[in-house]
Amino acid sequence: MSQFISVPRGTADILPEEALLWQEMECQTRKIISSYGYQEIRTPFFEETELFARSVGQTSDIVQKQMLNLAAQAEAARDEGSKAISLSLRPEGTASIVRSYIQNRLDKKERISKLFYIGPMFRGERPQKGRLRQFHQIGVEAIGPESSSPFLDAEVIALSSSLLGALGVTDTVLKINTLGTAQDKDAFAEYLKKQLASEISQLCPDCNSRFERNIFRVLDCKNEGCRKALAKLQLDYSYISEESRYYYVRVKEALEGLGIAYVEDPKLVRGLDYYTHTVFEFSCPRLGSQDAVGAGGRYNNLVEQLGGPAVDAVGFALGMERILLAGAQDKKELQQGLDTFMVCLDEQGLSKAFKLLQDLRARGVSADMNFRLGSMKSQMRQADKAKARFVLILGEEELKSGEIALKDMQQGTQERFGLDAVAEIVCKIQGNKLVK
Numbered sequence: 021m022s023q024f025i026s027v028p029r030g031t032a033d034i035l036p037e038e039a040l041l042w043q044e045m046e047c048q049t050r051k052i053i054s055s056y057g058y059q060e061i062r063t064p065f066f067e068e069t070e071l072f073a074r075s076v077g078q079t080s081d082i083v084q085k086q087m088l089n090l091a092a093q094a095e096a097a098r099d100e101g102s103k104a105i106s107l108s109l110r111p112e113g114t115a116s117i118v119r120s121y122i123q124n125r126l127d128k129k130e131r132i133s134k135l136f137y138i139g140p141m142f143r144g145e146r147p148q149k150g151r152l153r154q155f156h157q158i159g160v161e162a163i164g165p166e167s168s169s170p171f172l173d174a175e176v177i178a179l180s181s182s183l184l185g186a187l188g189v190t191d192t193v194l195k196i197n198t199l200g201t202a203q204d205k206d207a208f209a210e211y212l213k214k215q216l217a218s219e220i221s222q223l224c225p226d227c228n229s230r231f232e233r234n235i236f237r238v239l240d241c242k243n244e245g246c247r248k249a250l251a252k253l254q255l256d257y258s259y260i261s262e263e264s265r266y267y268y269v270r271v272k273e274a275l276e277g278l279g280i281a282y283v284e285d286p287k288l289v290r291g292l293d294y295y296t297h298t299v300f301e302f303s304c305p306r307l308g309s310q311d312a313v314g315a316g317g318r319y320n321n322l323v324e325q326l327g328g329p330a331v332d333a334v335g336f337a338l339g340m341e342r343i344l345l346a347g348a349q350d351k352k353e354l355q356q357g358l359d360t361f362m363v364c365l366d367e368q369g370l371s372k373a374f375k376l377l378q379d380l381r382a383r384g385v386s387a388d389m390n391f392r393l394g395s396m397k398s399q400m401r402q403a404d405k406a407k408a409r410f411v412l413i414l415g416e417e418e419l420k421s422g423e424i425a426l427k428d429m430q431q432g433t434q435e436r437f438g439l440d441a442v443a444e445i446v447c448k449i450q451g452n453k454l455v456k
């Protein structure tokens with residue numbers, strides 16, 4: 021027997037029943053996000069590796085440990101004459117959206133570009149519950165010279181909160197923090213170094229190197245010794261400028277105005293380098309160790325850092341698999357049935373049934389049949405499985421009289437129609453669909 025090849029580690033198939041949940045999630049997302057004025061953007065699933073190194077950060081775990089690279093040499097060989105460029109599957113969406121914003125000169129089109137995306141992201145992490153190598157995000161990015169307002173930070177947080185609520189995740193904790201401007205971040209890093217200098221021996225080898233290269237990463241470390249050292253930290257925002265602190269106060273006031281509860285966490289720095297000012301994270305404690313269902317923040321320097329104009333930006337991304345793990349979406353409720361299933365009992369009627377099936381579909385009626393025919397009982401069982409509201413029956417008797425029977429599976433009633441009376445059949449099915 022041939023050897024079976026299964027799905028790669030950390031990835032998953034989405035089977036038809038689950039796909040309904042995904043469709044529902046995407047449909048609700050699109051509706052809610054567009055009500056906030058965002059428009060969809062689609063970027064490639066892979067980009068130059070350097071894009072992520074320069075945005076997410078060379079020293080971030082994502083770039084250091086989780087990038088899924090494509091074979092650069094092979095790419096160069098295909099693309100004759102080009103130098104070997106390292107390509108990576110996108111680990112997140114923000115860098116790609118900013119790249120696209122710059123490349124397509126979206127700054128010339130709008131003072132603020134409100135963009136959203138739904139799609140797969142790839143990180144070569146050690147897979148576990150809620151942590152995959154291919155996962156999906158719902159994300160928004162508001163970029164442009166007019167994106168600098170504490171109300172927009174609050175609006176982005178409010179949007180993520182209402183999305184989570186609409187998708188059935190209501191028991192989340194929202195943590196927020198501010199990192200201030202780039203200068204404030206430098207002061208914050210110096211402050212951290214001073215505070216942690218006496219604890220260096222307690223830190224893990226990774227954090228010892230992070231201490232010099234990017235001290236913020238120490239705050240994300242899960243190592244026991246590091247956590248103990250971090251517990252002693254006193255973070256009082258003294259390293260943040262007065263102006264940045266005022267911006268943060270206004271974000272908090274705007275959240276309070278909307279009745280959005282939050283917990284302030286001065287240690288929340290997020291594992292990506294591009295953030296400035298507001299950062300936030302929604303966690304769902306029920307999910308265990310991978311409890312972040314979504315996160316985001318402001319990134320005022322990234323567009324310029326990647327070669328674009330000096331414009332501000334803010335955004336977030338939600339993890340769709342984690343939403344499904346946490347959510348109360350009822351699978352049964354979402355099971356869609358067919359409008360009609362065609363039961364054909366006679367080989368002679370097959371071509372007529374086949375034609376009618378196509379005519380029905382062309383008029384927006386969902387319809388299916390089994391071309392291998394089979395007994396009335398087995399075909400009715402199939403109709404049942406397909407949750408068909410109506411069953412069209414074409415037996416020997418109907419065929420003789422040039423008719424077809426339409427059975428309403430909910431009412432238990434049956435009517436006959438001429439085999440060519442497509443419009444009448446559609447009318448009957450659609451009419452009943454409306455009063456369902």
Ligand code: HAM
Nearest residue numbers: 112114151152155312313314315316317335336337339
């Ligand atoms: P992130 O915190 O890296 O932020 O990811 C956002 C969300 O994606 C997480 O909260 C989590 O729900 C989900 N997620 C991340 N990694 C995995 C994984 N391996 N398996 C399953 N789910 C995962 C970002 O990606 C930023 N781009 C968010 C952002 C947008 N900031 C500003 N704009």
